[in-house]
Amino acid sequence: MTAMSSASTVTPNGAKPKPMFAPGRVLIYTLLIVTSIYYLIPLYVMVITSLKDLDQIREGNIFIPTMKPTFDAWIKAWSAACTGLNCTGLAPGFWNSVFITIPSVIVSIAVASISGYTLANWPFKFAEWCFTILLVGSFIPYQVFLYPLVIITREMGIYSTLYAVIFVHTVFGLPILTLLFRNYFASLPEELFKAARVDGAGYWRIFFNVLMPMSLPIFSVAVILQVTGIWNDFLFGVIYAGPTNYPMTVQLNNIVNSLQGVKEYNVEMAATILTGLVPLTIYFLSGKYFVRGIAAGAVKG
Amino acid sequence: MSEVKRPNPLFRNLTAKLAASPMIFIVLVVFIGSTIWTVASSFTGIKTLPIFTPQEFYDNWVGWDQYVRLWNTPRWITSITNLAIYGVLYSGFAFIIGFLLAVLMDQKIRAEGVFRTIYLYPFALSFIVTGKVWAWILNPAFGLEKTVRDLGWASFSFDWLTNRDMSIYTVVIAGLWQGSGLVMALMLAGLRSIDDEIWHAARVDGIPKWRTYLQIVVPMMRPVMITIFVIVASGSVRVYDLVLALTQGGPGNSSQVPSMYIYEKLFVGALAQGTAASSVLLLATAIILVPWIIVEFGKKSRS
Numbered sequence: 056m057t058a059m060s061s062a063s064t065v066t067p068n069g070a071k072p073k074p075m076f077a078p079g080r081v082l083i084y085t086l087l088i089v090t091s092i093y094y095l096i097p098l099y100v101m102v103i104t105s106l107k108d109l110d111q112i113r114e115g116n117i118f119i120p121t122m123k124p125t126f127d128a129w130i131k132a133w134s135a136a137c138t139g140l141n142c143t144g145l146a147p148g149f150w151n152s153v154f155i156t157i158p159s160v161i162v163s164i165a166v167a168s169i170s171g172y173t174l175a176n177w178p179f180k181f182a183e184w185c186f187t188i189l190l191v192g193s194f195i196p197y198q199v200f201l202y203p204l205v206i207i208t209r210e211m212g213i214y215s216t217l218y219a220v221i222f223v224h225t226v227f228g229l230p231i232l233t234l235l236f237r238n239y240f241a242s243l244p245e246e247l248f249k250a251a252r253v254d255g256a257g258y259w260r261i262f263f264n265v266l267m268p269m270s271l272p273i274f275s276v277a278v279i280l281q282v283t284g285i286w287n288d289f290l291f292g293v294i295y296a297g298p299t300n301y302p303m304t305v306q307l308n309n310i311v312n313s314l315q316g317v318k319e320y321n322v323e324m325a326a327t328i329l330t331g332l333v334p335l336t337i338y339f340l341s342g343k344y345f346v347r348g349i350a351a352g353a354v355k356g
Numbered sequence: 357m358s359e360v361k362r363p364n365p366l367f368r369n370l371t372a373k374l375a376a377s378p379m380i381f382i383v384l385v386v387f388i389g390s391t392i393w394t395v396a397s398s399f400t401g402i403k404t405l406p407i408f409t410p411q412e413f414y415d416n417w418v419g420w421d422q423y424v425r426l427w428n429t430p431r432w433i434t435s436i437t438n439l440a441i442y443g444v445l446y447s448g449f450a451f452i453i454g455f456l457l458a459v460l461m462d463q464k465i466r467a468e469g470v471f472r473t474i475y476l477y478p479f480a481l482s483f484i485v486t487g488k489v490w491a492w493i494l495n496p497a498f499g500l501e502k503t504v505r506d507l508g509w510a511s512f513s514f515d516w517l518t519n520r521d522m523s524i525y526t527v528v529i530a531g532l533w534q535g536s537g538l539v540m541a542l543m544l545a546g547l548r549s550i551d552d553e554i555w556h557a558a559r560v561d562g563i564p565k566w567r568t569y570l571q572i573v574v575p576m577m578r579p580v581m582i583t584i585f586v587i588v589a590s591g592s593v594r595v596y597d598l599v600l601a602l603t604q605g606g607p608g609n610s611s612q613v614p615s616m617y618i619y620e621k622l623f624v625g626a627l628a629q630g631t632a633a634s635s636v637l638l639l640a641t642a643i644i645l646v647p648w649i650i651v652e653f654g655k656k657s658r659s
Contacts, residue, residue, distance in 0.1 A: 096493075101489050118503055166378045173372050179373065182376045182379070186379075189382075198594070201634075202406070202630065207386065226382050289484050334480045334481060334482070338476075
């Protein structure tokens, strides 16, 4: 917790190395702080710009903090910015993203956790063979699948609906999530599984009554991974969701590209922050799990 | 599991097999089926209507025509050149920056969590958000260029965003900001997996720290590094939203990337041209994947 509270004070004046440090240490901390500033600048510029009015933007420069912050740009970005002739702001996109993200996260995790459980505890040759293909397949560029997935979802009768995006997110979440769950279930003591078998528990009872209660950490990792990934998706939303379900990222892109006449940079930046707010909040609240999620696939693989 | 009695191996643990069927369906239909369809259709002349039967493929077969047309299209050449520039610079710099940051983080520093949080937060943001922020910072009329000029350096010029020769490099800058923290996190996990004994031994032998890193630690991390390389490089082949948000492929066509070309061809009635271009990306990814496959499957056969 002390680490989190000092996060806000990491500026050049905050964390100067103490004089008792050796020159090597001073160099290390200097490098760390300078690079940190570089990583933080875009966030700072984004927030500062969104709090200015247009006159302040024209007069000052993008790095100067504002003396009279205003949330007008945020309000406009949320409820009044235009995409083409539609002046509804980002709010509908936000709700679309919510309606895409929640079911996609649930379905993709359900399918992947059961697949991972099967691979770890009830393995059979064909499934393992499919899993290998899945892992290699996860590196294939999405472009290869774009049109076939249009055909597949059209044949399923769901193209251009919420169901199509949910399906596509389930497909592309499957490799990493299955890997995550398979490794986790395989790391649990095997006696647990055997004892449950001896007691007469079947496939589903072992999963729901024995393994799931002790798998909260890995489910949290998966939820965080999927919520941020799906919220940030642009391509699948644009192709499969249909115009009425466009997620927030698509609307952000449309709003910024369709601002006519005087460019309202403050509204643009406010819209950008609003779009990034959900994944950022999740990230800052769950730093450790987030790192575990992205590292699990790479290093354990 | 139950090796003693085996009535019919196909129906043994039927529930497990049924439960795995969504995964099997996705692998067979989406991953295998789609890849085959995309590659096969790239040898046909189809425009808007997809085809399925062998007869239809036979009737529409045009051989390598789509590929000949592809490599004679200036926009594709620009796109693939840009992808090469982006892929090499992004992967290379992400690797170097990620490794150096990981080494710095590995020096038993204070507030490690704070630094890690800072380096990694851009990775939680979408490419669209990343592109929009950097478009604003790099905007010559309002951003960095104007700021430096206002400070008194009137001739300062940083117009990469609107400069045909330099626009693709802005994509590299934004991409590195977004993705290098990930490389740092993965590298750090790799560094931490190295046994402390190695460090003790090196110190006892009087080997300087930087040499220990270069000559002992890096070679030991080779499998991790190859995995990271494959993740980073295969990710860079997909680059799309970032360019769309940052430059829209412009000015002109100067920062176009293959995914933009593919997207357009697929959905404006040049289906086979789009799938031919996709197949080229597939080939590029296959080349990147080779080292990873050697490591992964070599590991299994050794253990």
